[in-house]
Each structure stands twice: as structure tokens, then as C-alpha cells.
Amino acid sequence: MLWRILTLFLLVLATWPAQARTASAxxxxxTVSGVELHDVRVRLRWPAGAPQGELEIDAGRIxxxxxxxxxxxxxxxxxxxxxxxxAWRCEGPLRxxxxxxxxxxxxxxPATTDAVVSRGGTRMALQRSAAVPDMTRLxxxxxxxxxxxxxxxxxxxxxxxxxxxxxxxxxxHTPAGRPLRIEGRLExxxxxxxxxxxxxxxxxxxxxVHFDYRQPAAAGALVSxxxxxxxxxxxxxxxxxxxxxxxxxxxxxxxxxxGGGWSAPRLAWRDADTLSLDGSAELAADGRLRQLDLIxxxxxxxxxxxxxxxxxxxxxxxxxxxxxxxxxxxxxVVDGSLQSLDADFDGVDxxxxxxxxxxxxxxxxxxxxxGAAIYSELxxxxxxxxxxxxxxxxxxxxxxxxxxxxxxxxxxxxLGGRLRFDHFALQPPDDTDGLRIGFxxxxxxxxxxxxxxxxxxxxxxxxxxxxxxxxRYADERLDFDGGLSMQLFDGRIDVGALSMERPFGxxxxxxxxxxxxxxxxxxxxxxxDFGSITGRLHGRVDGLRLVDWTATxxxxxxxxxxxxxVRQRISQRAVQDISSVGDASFVxxxxxxxxxxxxxxxxxxxxxxxxxANEVCVMSGLHSAGAGFTIxxxxxxxxxxxxxxxxxxxxxxxxERLAAVATGDIAPVVD
Amino acid sequence: MRRLxxxxxxxxxxxxxxxxxxxxxxxAEAREAAREFVENVIGDEAQPTPPPPDGGMAMRPARFxxxxxxxxxSAQAQSPDITIRTPAIQAIQSRMESRFSSTLRPHFDSGxxxxxxxxxxxxxxxxxxxxxxxxxxxxxVADDNRDRNAVYREIAVxxxxxxxxxxIRDVFAKQxxxxxxxxxxxxxxxxxxxx
Numbered sequence: 001m002l003w004r005i006l007t008l009f010l011l012v013l014a015t016w017p018a019q020a021r022t023a024s025a026x027x028x029x030x031t032v033s034g035v036e037l038h039d040v041r042v043r044l045r046w047p048a049g050a051p052q053g054e055l056e057i058d059a060g061r062i063x064x065x066x067x068x069x070x071x072x073x074x075x076x077x078x079x080x081x082x083x084x085x086x087a088w089r090c091e092g093p094l095r096x097x098x099x100x101x102x103x104x105x106x107x108x109x110p111a112t113t114d115a116v117v118s119r120g121g122t123r124m125a126l127q128r129s130a131a132v133p134d135m136t137r138l139x140x141x142x143x144x145x146x147x148x149x150x151x152x153x154x155x156x157x158x159x160x161x162x163x164x165x166x167x168x169x170x171x172x173h174t175p176a177g178r179p180l181r182i183e184g185r186l187e188x189x190x191x192x193x194x195x196x197x198x199x200x201x202x203x204x205x206x207x208x209v210h211f212d213y214r215q216p217a218a219a220g221a222l223v224s225x226x227x228x229x230x231x232x233x234x235x236x237x238x239x240x241x242x243x244x245x246x247x248x249x250x251x252x253x254x255x256x257x258x259g260g261g262w263s264a265p266r267l268a269w270r271d272a273d274t275l276s277l278d279g280s281a282e283l284a285a286d287g288r289l290r291q292l293d294l295i296x297x298x299x300x301x302x303x304x305x306x307x308x309x310x311x312x313x314x315x316x317x318x319x320x321x322x323x324x325x326x327x328x329x330x331x332x333v334v335d336g337s338l339q340s341l342d343a344d345f346d347g348v349d350x351x352x353x354x355x356x357x358x359x360x361x362x363x364x365x366x367x368x369x370x371g372a373a374i375y376s377e378l379x380x381x382x383x384x385x386x387x388x389x390x391x392x393x394x395x396x397x398x399x400x401x402x403x404x405x406x407x408x409x410x411x412x413x414x415l416g417g418r419l420r421f422d423h424f425a426l427q428p429p430d431d432t433d434g435l436r437i438g439f440x441x442x443x444x445x446x447x448x449x450x451x452x453x454x455x456x457x458x459x460x461x462x463x464x465x466x467x468x469x470x471x472r473y474a475d476e477r478l479d480f481d482g483g484l485s486m487q488l489f490d491g492r493i494d495v496g497a498l499s500m501e502r503p504f505g506x507x508x509x510x511x512x513x514x515x516x517x518x519x520x521x522x523x524x525x526x527x528x529d530f531g532s533i534t535g536r537l538h539g540r541v542d543g544l545r546l547v548d549w550t551a552t553x554x555x556x557x558x559x560x561x562x563x564x565x566v567r568q569r570i571s572q573r574a575v576q577d578i579s580s581v582g583d584a585s586f587v588x589x590x591x592x593x594x595x596x597x598x599x600x601x602x603x604x605x606x607x608x609x610x611x612x613a614n615e616v617c618v619m620s621g622l623h624s625a626g627a628g629f630t631i632x633x634x635x636x637x638x639x640x641x642x643x644x645x646x647x648x649x650x651x652x653x654x655x656e657r658l659a660a661v662a663t664g665d666i667a668p669v670v671d
Numbered sequence: 672m673r674r675l676x677x678x679x680x681x682x683x684x685x686x687x688x689x690x691x692x693x694x695x696x697x698x699a700e701a702r703e704a705a706r707e708f709v710e711n712v713i714g715d716e717a718q719p720t721p722p723p724p725d726g727g728m729a730m731r732p733a734r735f736x737x738x739x740x741x742x743x744x745s746a747q748a749q750s751p752d753i754t755i756r757t758p759a760i761q762a763i764q765s766r767m768e769s770r771f772s773s774t775l776r777p778h779f780d781s782g783x784x785x786x787x788x789x790x791x792x793x794x795x796x797x798x799x800x801x802x803x804x805x806x807x808x809x810x811x812v813a814d815d816n817r818d819r820n821a822v823y824r825e826i827a828v829x830x831x832x833x834x835x836x837x838x839i840r841d842v843f844a845k846q847x848x849x850x851x852x853x854x855x856x857x858x859x860x861x862x863x864x865x866x
Binding site: 194 | 756757800
């Protein structure tokens with residue numbers, strides 16, 4: 001059309017007198033390939049005899065609504081050469097309101113239209129042929145992706161293009177009465193995208209993209225994209241994908257739904273052995289995930305945490321989690337909640353870098369469903385919880401109504417004994433509640449020696465047994481009903497009112513009440529290397545609270561009780577150790593410095609109490625003794641009496657002294 | 672007759688007054704404790720941090736006296752103490768301090784992060800962060816909020832009043848905002864404000 005206008009202009013000018021060889025025209029509206037130009041003014045000045053004229057075109061508005069583009073006040077001026085071979089050529093600056101100036105070169109012939117827009121190294125060439133009027137070809141070289149902002153906004157209004165360049169070819173099909181279609185093959189480099197709220201973002205993406213976009217007149221757009229990504233990173237909510245230098249192939253078919261959402265019946269992602277995904281999804285207009293069906297396979301899990309899971313792991317406080325083995329899973333999510341999960345594990349190793357837990361060789365399958373019952377079974381070869389190693393287990397599971405349960409009791413070897421889960425139920429987190437777990441536990445003859453070794457305690461010997469009929473985990477709190485009983489030092493320690501807060505989180509705490517029954521003191525003092533005391537120890541530790549496995553509060557009272565046939569003797573070393581720890585003095589007929597003359601002493605009773613709070617241990621003994629309190633009440637000759645005077649003892653100092661006594665690094669002070 | 676009737680009522684009132692024990696939340700002390708904690712975490716190179724307390728805790732009197740809480744005492748009775756010096760809380764504090772100076776501070780300066788109204792922190796404007804940083808900052812924010820929640824809980828428990836957790840959280844929430852440096856963002860009544 002332009003060719004025709006220009007030719008007409010020239011014919012008119014040739015017939016005019018020499019002094020007024022200027023022609024101008026005003027056209028209300030021009031429509032070319034779905035692009036509308038409004039208020040177009042064309043002006044051509046051609047001095048008589050000159051080899052070239054000057055063309056100026058102004059357009060009040062240019063609108064390409066299907067693509068989302070609108071420009072205002074576009075001005076183009078260029079020197080126009082005579083059409084020697086029937087083609088008009090004109091090249092000059094193109095200005096528009098609110099945009100940087102570009103260069104536009106146009107060549108018009110009866111058969112073809114060629115236009116090249118360029119700036120610096122950027123070049124966008126348009127080709128049209130009169131023979132195929134519905135087809136426009138665009139060739140792109142280093143074109144800023146930002147030029148596609150308006151196109152992106154028509155499909156994703158919250159999306160912003162932050163950077164990137166495009167090379168390649170695009171075909172624009174504008175057949176009358178049929179949908180607009182744009183297809184092409186593009187090389188993209190340094191692509192950066194961002195959603196308004198920052199929840200979706202991509203950076204430095206590089207790769208090849210084939211795309212096909214159709215915009216029917218009265219329906220939503222259809223998009224099909226296939227491509228390869230060679231580098232870059234992307235963020236979708238909490239999912240961070242770090243491609244690094246690994247090549248990934250992907251494909252998406254999507255359809256815009258009435259009301260603005262998108263339906264994607266085909267999603268595909270191929271990242272070598274690390275992750276392949278196939279599935280479909282539906283997004284609401286506000287970007288919410290309405291439905292997702294995915295088949296995920298990872299034959300080699302090792303790179304999965306770093307390449308795909310780091311965002312989620314970071315949120316869960318498990319950054320750096322190591323995985324190995326293979327996993328395949330089918331997942332169905334509807335309106336943000338998990339409808340079904342079907343996962344197959346093959347030799348999966350899980351390792352927490354902070355050594356809180358470890359699972360070796362997880363095999364089997366895990367099926368979970370919001371609806372009808374389905375069965376599955378998981379097994380592992382072993383593992384560890386903190387430093388407590390455990391053995392293999394077989395977990396027959398039933399998923400029903402959103403809860404995953406153990407079908408039959410499961411036994412597991414641990415610390416030389418046996419641990420049995422007699423029931424177990426897990427409810428994954430949903431809109432209203434977090435993760436909830438309930439289980440029953442039976443401990444049978446766990447070796448306290450191994451437990452002590454694992455927890456770096458003194459070398460205790462004994463067994464731990466008990467039954468916790470019901471334990472519940474919710475809101476980062478683990479409560480146990482029932483109690484445990486430790487057979488220790490020929491006696492028994494009962495553990496009750498057990499609970500934990502943040503068992504895997506910040507500063508895990510453990511609360512319990514202990515009661516001590518008839519423990520052999522000789523064994524205890526031997527284990528702590530605390531001289532030697534013979535006798536039987538009784539007592540209680542109420543309100544014990546360990547934070548980060550360190551005692552922060554308790555109310556303890558320990559005392560000896562005579563038992564027929566048991567001698568009650570305390571060695572000289574034990575006396576000195578008690579003195580050095582407890583800051584005690586001797587109130588006795590015996591001179592302190594004479595203590596060294598005797599190996600041991602008889603005693604009637606020993607009793608000590610400590611109420612720990614705020615790092616201060618408020619000490620007490622058998623009974624008050626003047627300003628102090630009696631810890632050891634002697635018997636026989638020489639009669640020994642140990643009295644403590646310092647009632648408020650700094651707990652860290654006390655622990656330090658106890659540790660020093662155990663290693664023999666402390667010399668007692670005897671007054 | 673009326674006087675006789677009034678007697679038991681009066682007696683009941685007196686008895687009730689005797690047995691009602693109101694344990695008041697020591698708001699002023701909690702504020703002071705929160706201020707110290709928050710300033711230690713936010714700390715500024717320019718601002719000298721308060722000297723560490725002397726180690727001899729055994730020298731202090733028992734710090735929490737329930738009788739002081741009887742609401743019927745003198746002025747002193749309304750000022751029981753709040754302890755925030757348990758090793759666990761101090762360990763969390765020093766971890767938060769190093770996380771704040773190494774990771775979080777620049778993002779408070781840039782406006783990417785802000786203080787929410789419930790004593791936690793949130794990513795206010797992710798677009799101010801590089802994509803890669805976003806993951807690290809999200810993780811740091813999650814870690815920090817876990818620490819914060821543990822601190823509020825532990826302070827309540829360490830002082831023998833787990834039910835104070837909510838009040839302690841509120842006191843801290845106000846303090847984070849009060850201690851925020853000029854230019855930092857905070858949430859108030861759901862809206863973001865810049866200090």
C-alpha cells in the first residue's frame with residue numbers, strides 16, 4: 001500500500017510546477033497485518049531535478065492490540081531515492097514519544113516490503129511479500145527482550161522483563177478471519193524476568209526456544225513452547241532452580257482460560273538423570289495453583305537438593321541435605337492441598353549435614369491419598385538420630401483420608417535392644433494445621449552403656465525399657481504419655497512427664513520427671529570417678545528441663561537409705577571430692593588436716609538437694625547445721641560431718657568442678 | 672439485721688481478697704530485657720554494646736520472687752525481673768547477632784526486609800534481592816524466625832511462666848520496631864511504614 005501511495009505522490013509531483021513540488025496526504029486509518037496506524041500524515045518534498053526527495057511520515061497512534069503494543073506520535077523522516085528498479089528505498093531516524101530514537105530503513109517494491117529497525121548492534125528486519133499478504137517475517141539480531149514487554153503483559157500482566165537479548169526468526173501470520181499466529185525459533189541470552197511481587201523470577205537464562213502462539217478473536221491465547229536451556233537460574237515461589245551449566249530440555253502447552261487463568265495440559269522437563277517431569281497444571285488468574293499433576297523421576301538424586309530443592313530445604317532449616325539413590329513420584333495437588341502422592345524409593349540415602357539424622361538405603365513405596373485407603377511399604381537398612389544409631393525397619397503403611405498410618409507394629413533394633421512402634425499416624429500439613437504425628441512406642445532392653453557412649457555421658461551400665469502408649473507431635477512439640485524405666489546401677493530410674501519442644505529445631509528442649517530407686521552408690525561413684533561410696537541412693541529430679549541437651553532447670557533431692565547387708569562407707573577421696581565440688585567445710589571433731597590419715601569413714605546418711613533455676617543452684621542437705629546444711633552425717637569413730645555453707649552455687653562453676661573432679665584435675669581445699 | 676446480713680458478705684470479700692493471687696506480667700522489666708536483647712542483636716559499630724554481665728550469678732539473689740507479684744505490695748512488688756540470660760537464650764542471641772550483621776542488615780538497609788508486627792521478620796520486597804540471594808535470604812529469614820520464636824518461648828519458660836509467651840512476643844515486636852534504624856521498614860496494622 002505504501003508503495004502505491006509513494007508512486008502516486010511521485011507521479012503527482014512530476015506534473016507540478018517546479019517551485020511547489022511538495023505533496024502531502026492525511027490518512028485517517030491504515031491497517032496492515034493486524035497493526036493499525038491512526039492519523040497518518042505523509043509529506044514528500046522533491047525539488048525539481050534533484051536525485052532524491054525527502055519523505056516524512058507522522059503517525060498519531062500505532063496500535064497492535066493483539067500483541068499489546070501502542071505507540072504515540074511516531075515520526076520518521078528519510079531521503080527517498082528514485083525507484084530505478086521499481087523499488088523505493090528510504091532510511092532515516094525513527095522517533096516516538098517516550099522511546100529512544102531508532103533507525104528505520106524501508107525498501108518498497110510491488111512484490112516485497114522490507115523494513116529494518118536498528119540501533120547499535122540491535123537489528124530487527126521485517127519482510128513481507130505481496131504474494132503472501134498474510135505473512136510477515138521478522139528477523140532478530142541482539143534484540144532486547146524488553147521489546148516484548150507488551151506481548152508478555154498480554155499473557156502475564158504481573159510479569160516484567162528485566163533483561164536479555166533475542167536472536168532468531170519470527171513468523172507473524174495474520175490471515176483474514178482466522179486467529180493471529182506467531183511462531184518462531186529464538187536464541188535467548190541473559191534473560192531476566194520478574195513478577196511484580198518477586199515470587200517468580202529468572203536470571204541469566206540462555207538457550208533455544210521454539211514457540212507457537214495463537215490468539216483467536218474471541219477466545220484465550222494458545223501457547224506451545226519447546227526449548228533447551230543451557231544456563232541460568234529461576235525461582236518459582238520457594239522453588240529455586242539452579243541450572244548451572246547443565247542442559248535442560250522443556251516443553252509447555254498452555255491455553256488461556258476465560259477469566260484470565262491458564263491451563264497447561266502438557267508440562268515436560270528433562271534434566272539428565274537429576275529430574276524429569278511430565279504433567280499438567282492449571283493456574284488461576286491470580287497465579288494460584290489450582291491443579292497440578294506431575295510424574296517426577298530422579299534416577300540419580302545426588303544433584304537434586306542443590307539444583308532444585310535448596311529453596312525448600314533452606315526454609316525447613318535443612319540446607320545442604322544430602323540425598324543419594326533413585327526416586328520416582330506421582331503427585332496430585334488440588335487447590336494447594338496434596339490429594340495424592342505415590343513415591344517409589346530405591347536405595348535412597350538421606351544425610352543431614354548437621355548430623356541430626358541419617359537414613360541409609362530407604363526402599364519401597366509411600367502412597368498417600370486424601371480419599372480411599374491405599375497400601376504401601378517402606379523399609380530402611382539403618383540410620384541415626386543425633387548420635388543414636390538404629391537398625392533396619394519395615395513399615396507397612398496405609399494411607400486413608402489424608403492420614404498415613406502404620407498397618408502393623410514395626411520393630412527396629414536400637415542400642416543393643418529393640419524399639420517397637422505399635423501404632424503411628426501422620427497427617428501432613430494443610431491450610432489450618434502443621435505436621436501432626438502420633439505414635440506408640442515400646443522400648444525393650446536398650447543398652448544404657450551404648451546410650452551413654454553416644455551422648456558422651458560417663459560410662460553408665462544398665463538397660464532402658466518402657467512403654468509410651470501415646471506420643472503426639474504437633475506445633476513443634478512432642479508429648480509422651482506413659483513413662484520409661486531405666487534399670488541402672490542395680491536399681492531403677494523412672495522417667496515420667498516426658499516432653500520435647502522443637503525436637504529438630506532451634507535449641508531442642510526435653511522435660512521430664514525422674515525418680516531414683518535403690519541405686520548402687522558404689523557403681524555411680526565408680527562411673528563418675530568420684531572416690532567411692534557404698535550404700536543405696538534414692539531420690540527424685542522433678543521438672544528437669546534440658547535445653548540444647550544442657551540442664552537449665554530441675555528440683556533434685558538425693559539421699560541414701562540404709563539397706564540390710566549394705567555397708568555405708570565413704571572414701572577419703574570421695575569426701576575431698578564432695579568438699580571441692582560443694583564448697584563444703586568439715587564441722588567435725590576431726591581436724592581437717594587429719595583426714596588424710598584415714599582411708600574411709602562410716603556414715604549414717606548422705607543427702608543433697610539442688611534446685612536449679614536461672615543458672616543458680618540452691619543447695620540443701622539432710623538438715624540445717626548452723627549457717628550451713630549437712631551433706632554427710634557421719635557414724636562411728638572417727639565421726640565425719642560434711643557441711644555445706646554456700647547455698648547459692650553458680651551452676652556452670654559447679655558443673656566445671658564436677659567435670660574437673662571426674663578427670664582428677666582438682667585439689668580439694670580443706671579448712 | 673441488715674448489718675448481720677452484710678457481715679458474711681464482707682467476710683467473703685475479705686477472704687476472696689486474701690486468696691486471689693494475680694501474677695502480673697512484668698511489662699517494664701520485659702521491655703528493658705527486650706531492649707537489651709534487641710540492641711545486642713541489631714548492634715551498631717557506632718553504638719557501644721552494653722558490657723557483658725559479670726559472671727558471678729551465684730552472687731545475685733534469687734531473681735524471681737513470686738511474693739513480689741502479689742499485686743498488693745509496694746512499688747517494688749510490681750517490678751519482678753525477667754531473665755534472659757540462660758545459656759540457650761544467649762546462644763540464640765549470639766547466633767542472631769552474627770546472622771544479622773553478616774546477612775540480614777544490608778537487606779534491612781535496602782528495604783528488602785522488614786519487621787512484622789508479631790516479632791518476626793519478613794521479606795518485604797524480594798525484587799530488591801538478586802535471585803540467588805533471595806534463596807539465601809529466605810533461608811536466613813526462616814532460620815531467624817525459628818530463633819525468634821524459640822527465644823520468646825524460652826524466655827517465658829525460663830521465667831516460670833510459659834503463658835507469658837504471647838506478651839513477651841508483643842514486647843519484643845514493639846522493641847524490634849523501636850530499635851529499627853532510620854530507613855528500615857516495619858509493619859503496623861498490616862501496612863508497611865518506613866522509619
